[in-house]
Amino acid sequence: MNSKKLNYFKTLTEVLFISTRLGLTSFGGPTAHLGYFRNEYVEQRKWIDEKSYADLVALCQFLPGPASSQVGIGIGVMRAGVLGGILAFLGFTLPSVIVMILLAILLDGFHLGNSGWIHGLKIVAVAVVAHAILGMAENLTPDVKRKAIALFALVGTIIWQSVFSQIVVILLSGLFGYFIYKQHKESDEPTTYFPISRRWGFVCLTFFFGLLILLPVLREATSLNWIAMFDSFYRSGSLVFGGGHVVLPLLEREFVTGGWMDKEAFLAGYGAAQAMPGPLFTFAPYLGAVINGWQGGILATIAIFMPAFLLILGTLPFWDNLRRNPNIKGALLGVNAAVVGLLLTAFYQPIWTSSIYTPMDFALAALLFSMLAFWKLPPWIIVVIGAVGGYLISLL
Template identity: 50%
Template sequence: MTWKVVEELRNILEIFVVSFKLGCTSFGGPTAHLGYFQNEYVQNRQWLTDKEYSNLVALSQFLPGPASSQVGMGIGLLRGGLLGSIASFIGFTLPSVLLLMVFAYFYAHTEMEMEWIHGLKLVAVAIVAQAIWDMSKKLIPSLRHFLITLLALSVLLFWMNPFAQMVVIIVAALVGMKFLKESTANKESAGIILPISKTTATLLLLLFVILLIGLPVASSLFQFEWLTIIEKFYISGALVFGGGHVVFPLLETQFVQSGLISPSDFITGYGVTQAVPGPLFTFASYIGMLIGGIPGAIVATIAIFLPAFLLIVGVLPFWMTISRVARLKGMMAGVNAAVVGILAAAFIHPIVTQSIQGGMDILIAIGLLVLLIRWKIQPYLLVIVGIGVGVIFY
C-alpha cells in the first residue's frame, strides 16, 4: 500500500469521523444543521470558505432533496472525492438511522419522556443565530447586499411556498448580475479543483433521470414488493422541494394511503424523527424498519437519499465552474446575500416560532448564544447543556 493511498484513506476516515460527530449532535432540523456545518467545516476546520459554503447552500436550495445532507455530501466531495461524499453522507446519517431503527422495533413497548427535547430546540436557536451572524459579516458587505438579504427574508416570511426559495435565489442572481458587478472582483474560489470530471457528473445526472422514469415503469410492470418500496422512496426523495419537512406528506401518500403502514405508526415515527439528530429524511429508515426489518431500513435509507447524492455530485462541477466565471461573480454575490435571508427566514419560522414559548425560553436561548459566542463552547457540549436545561426546567 503506497503512502498516497494511506493518506487518502486517512482523509476519508477524517471526513467520516467529523460528519459522524455532527450526525450525533445536529439537532433542530435542516436550518440548524447548516448552522452546525458552518461552525464546524468553515469556522473550526476551514475546509472551505464562507463564500464556497454559501455557494453550496444556494445550490442545495435549487435542487430537490434534503438540503443539509446535500451540503454535507458536497463538502465531502470537495474534501475527498466520491468516496469523501459517501463517507460524509454515511457519517452524518448513521446516528439517526440507528436510533430510528431501534425505536421502530421497541416503541410499542417503551414509554418515552419527551420534555427534554425542548432544550435541544433552544440549542438550535443559538446555533442558527450565530451562523447567520457569522455569514452576514462576510456575505453582506454593502447596502445593496443587505437589501437583497432583506428582500429574500421578507418574501419567504410572507410567501410560504415550497418553490419560494428557488424563485428568491433566481431573482437574487439576476439582481446581483446587474447591480453587484464591482463588488465581487476577488477570486477566492478560483483555486478550487473538484476531484470529479464533468463526464462522470453528467453520467450521474443521466442515472438520476433514468431511475426517476424507469422505477415507476418497472414497478408497474413487475409486481415485486421490494421494487415497489424502492420506487416509492426514490420518488419521494426526488420530488421534495422546500426542505426535509415536505417529505412527510409525500411519504404519507406513498405508505399510509397505500396501506403499507398504519396512520398511528406513521404519526408516532414523525414525532420521534423530530427528536433525533441528523436529517429528517431518515424517517424513511423508521418506515423501512416497520415494513421489512433491518434490510427494509437499509434499502429505504439508500433509496430516499440516492436522488440527493446523484444531483449534488452531478450538478456541483458545473455550479462551481459558473461561480468562477468573472462576469457571473455578481450573480453569485446576489445568491450569497439571498442565502443569508433564506436562513434568517427559516430561523424566524419555524425555529423561533416553534422553540420560543415564553420569557424563560428567551433568556435560556440568549444564555446558550453567549456560551457559543463569548466562551466558544463546542456545539456538542452545547447540546449536552441543552439536554440538561430541558431536564431541569421542562
Template identity: 50%
Template sequence: MATQANSKTSRVSEVFKAFLLLGLTSFGGPVAHLGYFRSEFVARRKWLTESAYADMVALCQFLPGPASSQVGFALGLMRAGPWGAVMAWLAFTLPSAIVLVLFAFGAAVLEGPIASGIIHGLKVVAVAIVAHAVWGMARNLCPDRTRAGIALAAVFAVVAVSGPLGQVSAIVLGGVAGLLLCRGVAAAAESDPLHFPVSRLVGIIALVLFGGLLVLLPLLAGMAIWLDITDAFYRSGALVFGGGHVVLPLLEAEVVQSGWVSADEFLTGYGAAQAIPGPLFTFSAYLGALIPSGGSLLTATLALLAIFLPGFLLLVGVLPFWNHFRQWQWAQALMRGANAAVVGILGAALYDPVWTSAIVGAPEFALALTGFLLLSVWKLPAWAVVIVVAFGGVLIAP
C-alpha cells in the first residue's frame, strides 16, 4: 500500500515538474502549446501514442474553453489522476498568471531592446515548434492518400471559414470523411485506449455543475462583486470555442463595456499576454487584478479560476462517455478522419497566424529553420530550443 501511494505521489510530482517547465517556456499561443505537448509527452516521454494524442486534441477542439489547457488537464488526469490534472493546470498556468498580475500592479517587465529581441525570438520559435508537430503528426496520422486528402481538405475548410467555426467544421467534415472512406484502415496504435480515472457518475455531476452554474450565476449577479466577477469570467470561458484569442471579444464586453477596466488597460494587458508563455486565458488574472472594489490577488485568482472552470467541467463530463465511444469500429474510422483533419488545422495555423506574425525576413526564416533542425535532427527538448532561438532573436533584432 505504501509503495502504491509513493508511486502515485511520484507521478503527481512528475506531472507538476513537466508542466512547470512547459509553463515557463511554452510561447506562441494555443497551437504552439499543442506542439510543445506532443514533443514532450508523445515523442519524448511516450505517455501516449500519436493517435491517442490526436484523439484528445480533437475532443478538446470540439468543446468550449481553452483547448490547449484542456489537453494539458487531460494529460495530467490520464497520467496521475485528479491531483495530476490539478497539478498540470497549476504548473502550466501560474507562471504567466503571476507575471500578468505583477504587470497589472505596475511591474514593467517587458520593456527595453533586449526584451523586445527576446520577444521577437519567441515568436520565431513558435514556427519551429508548430512545424515540427505538423511534420511528426502528418507522418503518423496521414500515412495514406485518403487521410492526406482529408488533411488537405481541412486546410481549405479553415481558410474558407475563419475562426473557431472553421476549425470545428473541418473536424466534423474530417470525421464524416473518415466514416465513409477509412473503415478498412487499421493500425495498432489506433486501437490503444485512453484511460481516465473518471466514472460516469462523476461525469454526469460535472455536466450538471457546468449547466447549473451557467444558469444560476447570472441570476445571482449584482448581489456581490465577487459574484459579478465569477459570472462574467465563467460565461466568457463557457461560451467560447477554440480558446485563446477567441475569448477576447467576450472579455472586452464584460470588463470594458461594464466600466471595470479601461480600453487602454485592456489593450496593454493583451499586449503583455502575447509576450509571455502559457495560456492566453491567464489574461483574466490581469483583468481581475484591475477591477475596482477588488483590485487584489483575491479578485485576480477568482477571475482566473472562473474562466477555466467551465472548460474543465465539460471535459470531465464528456471523458467517461468518450472512452466508450471510441472503442466502436465505426467510431475508430470517424476518428481516423478527424485526426487527419487536426493535422490539416495545425498546418493551416502554421501559416496564419504563426508564420505570418513571426517570419518577416530572411534572418527570421533562418532562425526558425535552425529551431526546427534542433528539434527534429538533434532531438533537443523544446525548452532548450526556446532558449537558443530566443537568444537568436536578440542577435537579429533591428
C-alpha cells in the first residue's frame, strides 16, 4: 500500500471513529447535533471553516429529510469523498439503529421518557445548543443588518409554526441579503470544496425522483409487503421538512392508520427514540423491526435515510459552485444570518420548553454551559455529567 492510499485509509478511519463517537454521545435532537458537529468539526478539528459550515447547514435546512444527518454526510464527503460521506453517516446513525432494533425485538412497551437521566440529557442539549448559537452568531451576524435578518427569522418561525415556515423564511432572508449585500466583498472566501462532479449529482437527483415515482407504481403492481414498507418509509423520508419530530405524523398515518401496528407500540418506540443519541429518524428501524424483525429494521433504515443521502449528494456539487458566485454571496449572507434565527427558535421550542422546568434545571444547564464554553471540557464529559445531574435532581 503506497503512502497516498495509506493516508486515505487513515482519513477514512478517522471519519468513522469521530462520527461514531458523535453517534454515541449526541443527545438532544437535530439542533443539538448541529452544536456537537460545530464543536467537533469546526472548532476542534478544523475540518471545515465556519462559513462553509454555515452554508452547509443552510442547504440542509432547506432540503427535506434529517438536517443533522445531511450535514454529517456533507462534512464526510468534504473530508474523504463519497466513501467518507457513507462512513460519516454509518458512524453517526448505526449506534442508535442497533439499539432501536434490539428494543423492538426484545422489549415490549419499553418507556424511557420520565427517567431522571433522560431529563438530564435534555438539559445537556440546552447547554450545547446555546454554546453553538453564540459561536455562530458572532461569526454570521457581525453587523446590525444581519442581526435584523436573524431576528426576522426568529420571530417569523416562532409566530408562524408550519412545515413551510422554515423554507419561506430562508427564501425571504436570501432575498433580503441579495439586495442589502449586492456590492459586499468578503475578506474570507470559503476554503473547503466538495469533491463531487455535477454528473454524479445529476445521477443522484435522478435516482431520488425516480424512486419517488416508481415505488408507488411497484407497490400497486406487485402487492409485496417489503415493497410496500420500502415505499412508505422512502416517501416519509422524502417529504418531511423540519426534522425528526415532523416525520411522526407521516409515519403514524402510514403504519398505525394503515394497520401495520397498534398505536401503543408506535408511541412506545417514539418515546424510546427520544432517549437515543443520533438522528430521530432511527425511530424508523424500530417500526420496521416491530413489523418484520431485524430484516424489517434494516429495510426501514435504508428506505428512510436513502432520500437524505441522495439529496445531499445530488445538490452539493451545484451548491458548491453556486455559493462561490459573486452574485449569490449576498443572498448567502442573509441565509446564514437566518440560520442563527432558526436555531434560536429551535432552542426555545422544543429544547428549552421541554428541558428547563425548575431553578435546579437552570442551574445544571448553566453549569454544563460553563464547562463547555469556558473550561473547554469534551462534550462526552458534559453528556455524562448531565445524565448524572438529571438523575440526582429527580431524587430531590
